[in-house]
Amino acid sequence: VVIGVAIGVCRCREKQRKESSRLQTVNRKLSAMNKLLMEENDRLQKQVSQLVCENGYMRQQLHTVNASATDASCDSVVTTPQHSLRDPTNPAGLLSIAEETLAEFLSKATGTAVDWVQMPGMKPGPDSVGIVAISQSCSGVAARACGLVSLEPTKIAEILKDRPSWLRDCRNLEVFTMFPAGSGGTIELVYTQMFAPTTLAPARDFWTLRYTTTLENGSFVVCERSLSGSGAGPSTAAAAQFVRAEVLPSGYLIRPCEGGGSIIHIVDHLNLEAWSVPEVLRPLYESSKVIAQKMTIAALRYVKQIAQETSGEVVYSMGRQPAVLRTFSQRLSRGFNDAINGFNDDGWSIMNCDGNEDVIIAINSSKSFSCTSNPNNAVPFVGGVLCAKASMLLQNVPPAVLVRFLREHRSEWADFNVDAYTAASLKAGTYAYPGMRPTRFTGSQIIMPLGHTIEHEEILEVIRLEGHSLVQEDAFVSRDIHLLQICSGIDENAVGACSELVFAPIDEMFPDDAPLIPSGFRIIPLESKPSDTQDSLTTNRTLDLTSSLEVGPATNHSSGDVPSSQNSRSVLTIAFQFPFDSSLQDNVATMARQYVRSVISSVQRVAMAISPSGLSADVGPKLSPGSPEALTLAQWICQSYRQVASVFVNLRAELLRSESLGSDLILKNLWQHQDAILCCSLKSLPVFIFANQAGLDMLETTLVSLQDITLDKIFDEPGRKALCSDFAKLMQQGYAYFPAGICMSTMGRHVSYEQVVAWKVLEADESTVHCLAFSFVNWSFV
Known part of the structure; x- marks a missing residue:
């Protein structure tokens, strides 16, 4: 008992000593x-x-x-x-x-x-x-x-x-x-x-x-x-x-x-x-x-x-030492800066640039991707690395909000197959372009945090993108892709701070000496001047109708931030790197240019959707040059419908009553209509340019991804045959009827509908056909 009491007293004294020292x-x-x-x-x-x-x-x-x-x-x-x-x-x-x-x-x-x-x-x-x-x-x-x-x-x-x-x-x-x-x-x-x-x-x-x-x-x-x-x-x-x-x-x-x-x-x-x-x-x-x-x-x-x-105050997950994680962040950032700058003494040279290209293509045939601790672990690139990069100006877009969206919604702008190509190229002898294995991205991304700086201004994390093979013999083989990523500048109150999202494919074992080929985004705010006008940048943005329709509710959530974002400007820089074999240089360059342009288009649509300016009269959302604004197109859809209303009464009468409403309510009613209303372009391969909320739900897609969907892809074989047989009638008499059938969402789910009403959407002169409209009546998932 005496010994136990003595031990207890010693422990108490030790605790008191430590607390006193602290x-x-x-x-x-x-x-x-x-x-x-x-x-x-x-x-x-x-x-x-x-x-x-x-x-x-x-x-x-x-x-x-x-x-x-x-x-x-x-x-x-x-x-x-x-x-x-x-x-x-x-x-x-x-x-x-x-x-x-x-x-x-x-x-x-x-x-x-x-x-x-x-x-x-x-x-x-x-x-x-x-x-x-x-x-x-x-x-x-x-x-x-x-x-x-x-x-x-x-x-x-x-x-x-x-x-x-x-x-x-x-x-x-x-x-x-x-x-x-x-x-x-x-x-x-x-x-x-x-x-x-x-x-x-x-x-x-x-x-x-x-x-x-x-x-x-x-x-x-x-x-x-x-x-x-x-x-x-x-x-x-x-x-x-x-x-x-x-x-x-x-x-x-x-x-x-x-x-x-x-x-x-x-x-x-x-x-x-x-x-x-x-x-x-x-x-x-x-x-x-x-x-x-x-x-x-x-x-x-x-x-x-x-x-x-x-x-010892900092403890990171996955058992990594802080110095190792800090080195990863530095390597990602430096690789991204190298790609943006493309210094000649690093081996970079511009490829076939006449000064008018919106996307700059640079190649580096001497670039080495070995780690510092183990030079013998270098990745042998026969050709080198190609970088596609571009910069543009954005207006009234909070950089922190945009970067957070890009981080949390990668499927809105990224192509899984391009990520798969870059990841496969890191493994010696597995070049996959152009014959990449067909893989479908499930849309799921898992973010695994590794560490962060003291004020959480920068986050280091691993992203796992889940993919499944579309080839029967590889059905049980994992097609997941892992990315090492840093995200910084997500605090909207940090004045003058730039926002970045930089990532690179990495082996799933996550070795300390893994080679990294970073790509990503950097958004830098520019201080506004009193003489600056909003018109100086609106012509440099390509915006789509579907983004504008989502702006309404998004604007309400951020209404308190409007004063700080109005008239603000920022410069967005995008750089993507692709390893290539010398025999495939031209093919990879074409793919890289098209991909970066696609990413730019997606980012611009996202930027418009999160812009506090919304549907204001000062900065009206527009389609590509020559296309109507959202309100105008909504009016054209409803006016053109009158021509088919006397023939097909199945379509809800709200579109007819829209004639007596204000332009804002016309757009609202069209957006909230319970039937799936879709519009497609008049191209040789029609692509969708508009969908109301029901249409997006039926296709199981998003505003950004809508314009990547072609009309023929959503119908099954009988539906495609019916579309082909009645397409001439649609163009001749201005409307057509398709019986009950089955279509398919972008996620592969079957959708049944009672009928489809199609009509030509005419512009204000009632002679020029702008697009085709389709209404899927009483649709439901099978």
Whole structure:
């Protein structure tokens, strides 16, 4: 008994000791955060006092004088040095520039050199990544962040200096020269290449001086600035596809906290040379919010993520180490950026482009898809990899909502057979084009989460697409496809953040060294300007009637978000990669171009369906050029029906009564009609261009997939014979009757109907035939 009591007392004391240690750690963190907030408050008070003391006129004058002096100073220091102490060609001159860079950086990080304002949508608090601010009025774009990180200063500096590991837009960073600068500091000359986010603008590069040193108070500093113009740095051949941008004094201030951890201040100040991009994209290069999201906040999140992983706070599923999952995310992102940019030194070249193609085809015959840990596991591609890519502008479409839809409803835009082809090509010797095994996608996708970042701004997951063979001998063979996927930017309140969905086929065993060929979507919001008009983009979108009919209820759900989405614009970039054999290059290129165009069309229809603008008069939904709007086509269908109503009275009378209703009610009644009403085009192979809700239910399809269905595919053999025999009568007299029969849904289910009434839909002049309408009366599944 005494021994048991003693053991119990020891356990209680151990629990008390652990709890006391935990509370002390929490208290140290709170004290450090309180210190940080007090310093930030002092800085803001100084800034307010400065603003109050200066009148508007004097401040403008001083700003002009300071800008001129700064420009002259930069010219003398950076471009045309005139003093030996500031000569960037010798160590003494570089040290002078480094010390000046340090002073300017510290004045931005902790002083009032820049008018910082709080980043919209990011309020400081216990759940926030830190305190984030952007510049209000300064040259270039600038952002600042500060926060508490549970890592030592030297470890944080080591992580942040390795920019390609955490900055997804960083293609390459190379240190050309490094030498000591006294007091344990170092000076480095660094050349950095950045990826372009879209196919519409060239990439950027930087030639900078990076200064690492320790301050008297023990703080660790890494600061950086550009050294010169486009003529300096590595050879011009290496930078031929880049536009030289400028880094103004920026960097990291890392201060140790008592008891462990660090307080970090991050400043990013850039001039991205917005003049070199199309005018419509310039807001992307002139926005401090974008820089804050892509660089400043990303850096702070990354070091916090590493701190959590180091402390063991992060536990991921499937037994994967956090570093392995992080590597997968980086490889997906880098492969996607490689495809979008298509740099010549990576082996990419444009294939037969005359400048007028909407889809760019690039090929890479030298691209290697081996893993870093096991180069012997390379995938042997006889031909190489082909990339089909395109960029377009969207209006009034929330990027986060669109990416969520693309992620959750893959069957609305993807072709299972194309996914199967790419997955099969990853296995040596199993090229499946053009004789791919016939497989039917069941429409089911299972999302298996692997991990996420600290604020869930990025999700890594495995997608399983379930497929079944249509060949009898392979009926019991699994045709499932697995995709490794990252999804980011799904928070609608994250101002300036881009949204991405990037995926790549992966072996079902999910090996750590699996080769990846990423494809996907990137949607980047563009800040609106007051002078922008909605008409500038409506002509660039191809919209369909069925999307507009779904907009009604969708608009109601998002009505509260309309003010934030109206007049907003974003740029959508799509890139899909396909391995190919050299003998099939032309075939794969044709398939890739057609597939990407099909995806673009599907995404545009989805974008219209989720757009808060809905059926507004300002941005009316339209079909392809020359086709009517939704309301107009509904009126034509009802007016043309009058010609057959006296002959066939089986069709519900609501269509007749629609004549006396307003145009909105005509469309509503047609959409909600209980019989399945379908319209098809007058082509040699008629395809459906419209279906009401009952029609979609009968076909078991969706708005996006409707236009992929041909008329003959839904009828059985007797139905097709009846259609062929009476088609001439339909075209001659304007209507026709088909007796009771059986048709088939897209999922293979049989549908019975009492009769089908068909009639020609005439345009307003009552002489031009626009399409054919079919009404399936009293249909039901067998």
